[in-house]
Amino acid sequence: MSSQYQELCSKLTIRSFDPVGDLDDFMVWASDERVPIFCSWDAFKSKEEAIEYINQKLITHPYFKVICLNNRAIGAILLNFNQGNDRCRCEVGYVLGSQYWGKGIATWAVKTLVSTTFEERPELERIEAFVDVENVGSMKVLEKVGFAREGVLRKYFIIKGRVRDFVLFSFLRTDLP
Structure with missing residues (x-):
């Protein structure tokens, strides 16, 4: 891990979304x-x-967090x-x-969330991710974290009016180091 990446990671946090304070950053x-x-x-x-x-979907979501760089919301991560x-x-x-794509931030966020989620939720054995087959960047993130690619779910979900194929990834409690 490079010192540049370590320095970047030291400035990253995951925290609760503030609908008022984070609105301008969210809009970016x-x-x-x-x-x-x-x-x-x-x-x-x-x-x-x-x-x-935000009022209809995010405020009521049980686990919607923002990914922050220097406490500014640059993205989001959620669990269902x-x-x-x-x-x-x-x-x-x-x-x-x-x-912020390609800088390892999403990888850091998913890795952080995986370890804390298994600690906080003893009933969990598996975290899944469903990724559009064309979303190569997201697949790379999951593979770097240690998710296993389980297979392709053909014609699984409609995105922007098109029926899409999705790749199913999983990370098991037993996959933790």
Whole structure:
């Protein structure tokens, strides 16, 4: 690990989203057309549109956090926990401002979240990620963290009006170092 990367990581945190204080930073990456290409949402065209989405989807989400550089929100990471017989697994998702792509930040965030999630949630045995087959960057992130590529789910999800194939990745509690 280079000293530059270590220095960058020392400035990174994951924390709760502040809908008022983080709004301007949120708009920087959430209004960038390149960022949500593989997401179910579209880039926001106005603060009002973003506030409506935040109020409807993010404030009520049980585990939506922001990835921060020097305490400024540059992206987000979330977990969707399952219930009942599926409570042994959850799904991770993440998004990062395009100016921060390729710097190891998403890898740091996923790795950090994986270790803390298994510590905090003893019932969990598995963290899953579903990645569009064309999202090579996200697949690289998961592979660097140690996720196993399990297979392709054909015609699995509709994104931007198109039925898409997704790659299923998993990280098991037993995969921890």
